[in-house]
Structures are given as C-alpha cells and as structure tokens.
Amino acid sequence: MNQGYQLRETVYSALFAALIAAGAFIAIPIGPVPIVLQNLFVLLAGLILGPRWGLASVGLYLLMGACGFPVFAGGTGGMGRLLGPTGGYLLGYIPAVLVTGLISERLGRTRFADAAAMVAGSLIVYGAGVPWLKFATNMAWNKAVLAGMVPFIPGDLLKITAGVFAAEIIRKVIK
Amino acid sequence: MGQLNLFTYIPSTSIAHDLDVRCKLCCLSLMSLATFRGGPVPLALITAMVAGLLIPAAIRPLTLLRELKFFFLLVAMVFISRSVTTGGEPMINLLGISATKQGIAEGALLSWKFVLVMLMGIVFARTTKPSHVKGAVQWFLRPVPFIPETRAAVMISLFLRFMPLILNQASEVSQAQQARCFHLEKNPVKRLVRLTVPLLKKTFQSADRMALAMEARSYSEKRTDPAFIRSGHEPLTLALCLLVLGLSFMV
Numbered sequence: 001m002n003q004g005y006q007l008r009e010t011v012y013s014a015l016f017a018a019l020i021a022a023g024a025f026i027a028i029p030i031g032p033v034p035i036v037l038q039n040l041f042v043l044l045a046g047l048i049l050g051p052r053w054g055l056a057s058v059g060l061y062l063l064m065g066a067c068g069f070p071v072f073a074g075g076t077g078g079m080g081r082l083l084g085p086t087g088g089y090l091l092g093y094i095p096a097v098l099v100t101g102l103i104s105e106r107l108g109r110t111r112f113a114d115a116a117a118m119v120a121g122s123l124i125v126y127g128a129g130v131p132w133l134k135f136a137t138n139m140a141w142n143k144a145v146l147a148g149m150v151p152f153i154p155g156d157l158l159k160i161t162a163g164v165f166a167a168e169i170i171r172k173v174i175k
Numbered sequence: 176m177g178q179l180n181l182f183t184y185i186p187s188t189s190i191a192h193d194l195d196v197r198c199k200l201c202c203l204s205l206m207s208l209a210t211f212r213g214g215p216v217p218l219a220l221i222t223a224m225v226a227g228l229l230i231p232a233a234i235r236p237l238t239l240l241r242e243l244k245f246f247f248l249l250v251a252m253v254f255i256s257r258s259v260t261t262g263g264e265p266m267i268n269l270l271g272i273s274a275t276k277q278g279i280a281e282g283a284l285l286s287w288k289f290v291l292v293m294l295m296g297i298v299f300a301r302t303t304k305p306s307h308v309k310g311a312v313q314w315f316l317r318p319v320p321f322i323p324e325t326r327a328a329v330m331i332s333l334f335l336r337f338m339p340l341i342l343n344q345a346s347e348v349s350q351a352q353q354a355r356c357f358h359l360e361k362n363p364v365k366r367l368v369r370l371t372v373p374l375l376k377k378t379f380q381s382a383d384r385m386a387l388a389m390e391a392r393s394y395s396e397k398r399t400d401p402a403f404i405r406s407g408h409e410p411l412t413l414a415l416c417l418l419v420l421g422l423s424f425m426v
Contacts, residue, residue: 004390010326011386014333015378021334040371060330066205067200070296071338079204080211091409162367170375174383 009049011020012174016045020061020093021071039125041157042093043118044073054097062090068158083173088132089125096128114167118160131159182240182300182339191228193406196311198413203299205416210291213423218287220419225291228298239297246293250286257282305332334384337402341378346385348373363380 023038045054065071065082072081072090082090100121107113126149134144186192191199206224209217240247258278309332316324349357352369360366 003395004386007390007394008383008386010330011333011382011389012379013318014330015337015382017330018334018337018341019259019375022345037371046373056330060327060334063327064202064331064334067293068203068295069299071409072395079208081207084211097199138233148398157366162371165368166372166375170379173379 009090013053014060015047016041016049016054016057017064018058019059019098020045020058021064037159039089039093039096039122039156040057040096040163041127043100043160044098044167044170045161046121047104047114047117048165048170049101050105051101054101055094058085058093062093065090085133085136086129087136089129091127091132092128097125107109109171111164111168114164115160118123118163122156122160149165181297182263183352184304185301187302189228189302190406190408191298194305194405195403195405195409196307196411197201197403198409199299199303199309199321200308200315200414203295203418206295209416209420209423210288210295215284216306217419218284218291220422221291221338222287224415224419225294225298228302229294243293246347250289253289254282257285264379297392302333304401305335306316306401308332310403313400314403329396336385337378337382340381341374344377344381345370345374348377 019041022039023041042058045057048054061071062082066079068079080117081087100117102133103117103120107116117175128146130148134138134141137144141146194202203378206221210221213221255274258274258281260278309328313324313328316322316327349370352358352373357366357369360369
C-alpha cells in the first residue's frame with residue numbers, strides 16, 4: 001500500500017515537472033521577462049502535491065533545465081539561463097512551491113486557502129526574481145519592478161483565479 | 176503537436192547514438208553553457224557541430240521547420256522585440272518604430288542561441304533511449320547527498336515520457352474547445368480554466384494509468400540498469416566540448 005502511494009506520488013511529481021516545462025512552451029515574450037503559464041503549474045504543484053512532492057517536481061524541472069534540456073521559457077535551457085538575469089524567478093520556484101504547499105496544508109482545502117497560498121507563492125517568486133533581475137542587469141529598483149513585476153500582475157491574478165477552480169477539480173480526479 | 180516525433184528516440188548507429196550516455200549528458204550541459212556565454216565565433220563552432228550531428232540523425236531541415244513552426248514564431252517575436260527595444264543608432268524605420276543596429280545584432284544573437292539550445296535538445300532526445308538517460312542520471316547523482324538517486328532517475332525518464340504527451344494533449348484539448356466555439360469566449364478566466372482543467376484532467380488520468388501499469392508490472396526501485404557502452408570517441412568529444420566552452424569564455 002505504502003509503495004503504491006509512493007509510486008503514484010512519484011509519477012504525479014514527474015507529471016507536474018513536465019507540465020511546468022510544457023507551460024514554458026506557451027510563452028508570450030514581452031521585454032526581458034516572458035509571460036509564462038509555468039508559474040501556474042508551479043503553484044498548482046504546491047497545492048495538489050503538497051510541499052514535499054511539490055518540491056521534488058520543481059527540483060526535477062530545474063535539474064532538467066540545468067542539464068541543458070530546452071524546458072525554460074521560450075524553449076531555452078542550460079546552466080547559463082539559470083544564472084542569467086531571469087534566473088531568480090526560476091530559483092524562486094523552490095521556496096514558492098514549499099510555501100504554497102505548507103500554507104494549503106495548514107489552512108485546509110478551501111477556495112480561500114488555495115487563493116491565499118497561491119498569492120503567497122507568487123509573491124515569493126517576485127521576491128526572488130525582481131532583486132535578482134536588478135542586480136544582474138544593474139537596473140534601478142523602480143525600473144526592475146516595472147519590467148519584472150508590474151506587467152505580469154494582471155496575468156498572475158487571472159492565473160490564480162483559474163488555479164483555484166483547477167485545483168478543486170483536479171483533487172476530485174486524483175482522489 | 177509536432178514535438179512528439181522530434182523528441183522521440185529513433186534507433187540508429189550514428190556517432191551521437193554510439194557515444195556513452197554519460198558523456199553525451201556532460202556534453203549537452205557544457206554546450207548549453209557555452210551557447211549562453213558565447214559570442215558569434217563559438218556559436219558558429221557549436222552550430223557546425225550540431226549540424227554535423229543532425230545530418231546523420233536524418234532530420235530534414237524542412238521537417239524541422241514545419242514541426243517547430245510555433246517555436247520559430249516565438250523566436251521571431253523575441254528577435255523583433257529585442258531589435259525594437261534596444262537603444263542605439265536606428266537602421267530601419269517603420270511606422271514610427273525604429274529598429275536599431277545594436278538591437279538587430281543582439282536579437283539575432285539571442286534567437287540563434289534559442290534555436291541552438293532547441294536543436295541540441297532534439298539531437299539528444301532522438302539519439303538516446305530514455306532508460307539510458309535514467310542510468311546516466313543515476314550514475315551522476317550517486318555521489319550527491321540527500322537525493323534518492325534511483326527515484327530521481329525514474330522521475331527523469333517519466334518526465335521525458337510525459338513531455339511530448341502533454342504537448343500532444345494540449346493541442347488536442349485546444350482543438351476540441353475550438354470546435355465548441357471556445358475562441359468566442361470573452362472572459363479570460365473562463366478561457367484559462369477551459370484550457371487548463373481538461374488538460375490537467377487528461378494528463379492526470381494518463382498518469383494514473385501509468386502508475387497502475389507500473390505497479391501491475393511489479394515496479395520496484397531495485398532493478399537492473401542498462402550497462403554503459405563506450406564507443407571510444409568519448410575523450411575526443413569531451414575535449415572538443417571543453418575547448419568550445421573555454422573559447423566561449425575568452426572570445
């Protein structure tokens with residue numbers, strides 16, 4: 001029984017890692033940072049898999065990217081991308097999925113809790129990504145925020161709203 | 176979607192097929208780093224190497240263009256946005272928007288890099304069996320503490336299995352929704368939900384079936400891994416990759 005559970009979680013986290021990667025293929029490039037669906041899948045990984053397995057799936061995704069597979073936004077990959085100007089967002093997925101998973105575990109599975117967990121997760125992604133962008137490109141703070149955060153907020157709000165419904169439905173499917 | 180055929184393993188006996196998987200994986204990450212760092216000279220070298228590997232892998236340029244048309248569209252968008260947003264001396268002026276010389280050069284370089292990384296991924300995926308990737312990853316992760324290498328390796332081969340599946344199902348779902356007049360929907364949340372939910376549902380169901388099938392076949396983490404077979408070209412290939420990487424840091 002225990003092994004069956006572990007196997008299912010292993011398969012699910014691999015699936016989520018692949019979803020995050022596939023989400024990167026549906027990207028709209030605007031300025032230095034492209035808008036991507038992948039952060040929706042990162043947050044959903046936290047909600048549905050919980051902190052531990054969510055972390056495993058994000059870790060797997062980043063490992064594949066670091067090895068040079070074209071899984072990052074717009075079909076790029078490689079160690080250089082991970083350490084480049086937009087690397088902060090990618091590395092920020094690690095704490096983001098952890099916190100999203102932990103919050104949703106604590107607050108239970110209500111719509112409000114899901115939304116709160118995803119908002120916290122997105123804030124962490126920006127908390128890691130924007131300062132990284134600033135120091136990597138030597139932009140001024142307000143410019144870094146304008147280029148690396150403001151254009152994505154409407155999209156993120158949409159993604160979070162959609163994510164709440166998606167999480168509810170997916171939980172029914174996999175239970 | 177087209178990625179399905181481009182990213183799947185096709186048996187053959189080319190140089191890239193015969194290399195030791197561990198060496199191939201090393202070269203892939205070295206080359207992707209070199210691509211990111213490099214200026215035009217190392218990029219030209221890498222392009223020559225990738226082209227040399229693509230030809231025996233029997234991928235026709237036209238097929239490549241057709242299968243990756245969305246990717247190339249994206250690259251074109253990156254190129255245009257770069258050439259318009261970078262400051263410098265204007266070269267082409269169209270409708271009040273001017274593309275600068277520096278912008279065009281930078282955009283071209285960036286697009287070139289994008290295409291190269293994609294091509295390297297394709298060469299690797301086409302010439303390597305997923306089970307061999309698993310074996311190689313396991314070998315690399317063994318000395319790393321806190322990572323259960325067997326499970327990580329299994330997840331990687333599952334990842335490589337799911338990637339094309341998801342892209343395939345994504346296009347299936349969007350076609351099915353278009354048949355139901357989905358493109359007339361104005362509410363952006365509804366649009367997002369109607370695309371992601373069926374996609375997630377479908378992929379989770381297939382993941383469920385996969386887990387069940389693995390369990391039914393007595394899956395366990397203790398199993399015999401494929402042996403690594405060297406072709407003898409490894410030291411030369413690795414040296415070449417290191418040379419290009421070194422060059423990318425200097426030029």
